[in-house]
Amino acid sequence: MYETYYNLSVAPFHNTPNSRFFFETEQHREALAKLEYTVRNKRGFALITGEIGAGKTTLIRTLMRRLGSDARIAMINNTRLDSEQLLYMIAQEFRVEMPPNADKATLLRALRSFIEHEHQVGRFVCIIIDEGQCLTIDEFEEIRLLTNMETETDKLVQLLILGQPELRATLKHPRLAPLIQRICMYTHLNPMSFDDMTKYIAFRLVRASKGRPNVDFSREALRSIYDYAKGVPRLVNLVCDNALLVGYSNDTRLIDSAIVKRAISQMLPNFDNQMADLFEDDPIGEQELDDGRRI
């Protein structure tokens, strides 16, 4: 809507995990390097935890783009599946042909021969679990058994697990000790520092622009964004997107602190105002909004 006004070709703060907009803070760079190392050196298991909206899915999308045709990838998201359904889903992700009523033994056989074949032709095979906090202990065990395949030197299946911090509690379960012992890389993604956030905003504006973005954020505006978003990229995007809209409707290309505050006050839910009280005694409990925040 406001793109042309600011000399942008696309909306710069779209909240999708688009790898084209991937910004490498030091910790994102390190996490990406660890994931890529795990896959390319067939080390087996890597684990990334991170706060809500910290950039885990964006990281994975970027890794997938980097690996390109070097890897075959099964991406497992939110699941509540029994072990056969889970194996069936993995087979589907790998595009292994399967009759819909295949039993577990058939599924395992087909998956194993797929994995061996890919190994022989020199491609990496990865199972990526995003939203790992949603998986049950049984699902983790099932996947671990599948990833047991190894030669004397290499793991044939690389398992990358990403999830919100509560995932660590699931993984502590004694039944998952064999999985934990095999994790060779671990990183926790924290929200960005103020400096990183400032560079992040500039980076996304340039990425989205035709030549040079025709908009400036004042230092105070950046401070106000940080005060609200605390360096969480998803929230930074949300505030910046709204601030650009407020700037546009006020016909100004200088985003100052007043504009940011106005943008924030128009965003719901704002936990700092009385709206938050409305949710306090909610008997339904916690809910997740489209933008990822929980109320």
Ligand SMILES: Nc1ncnc2c1ncn2[C@@H]1O[C@H](COP(=O)(O)OP(=O)(O)OP(=O)(O)O)[C@@H](O)[C@H]1O
């Ligand atoms: N390093 C980054 N570079 C560019 N954009 C990023 C980065 N990290 C996060 N983002 C932006 O923030 C948004 C939220 O990131 P993402 O969905 O990857 O978070 P997440 O950690 O997977 O969140 P959740 O815990 O809810 O699954 C993304 O849509 C993306 O636009």
Ligand SMILES: [Mg+2]
């Ligand atoms: Mg995610």
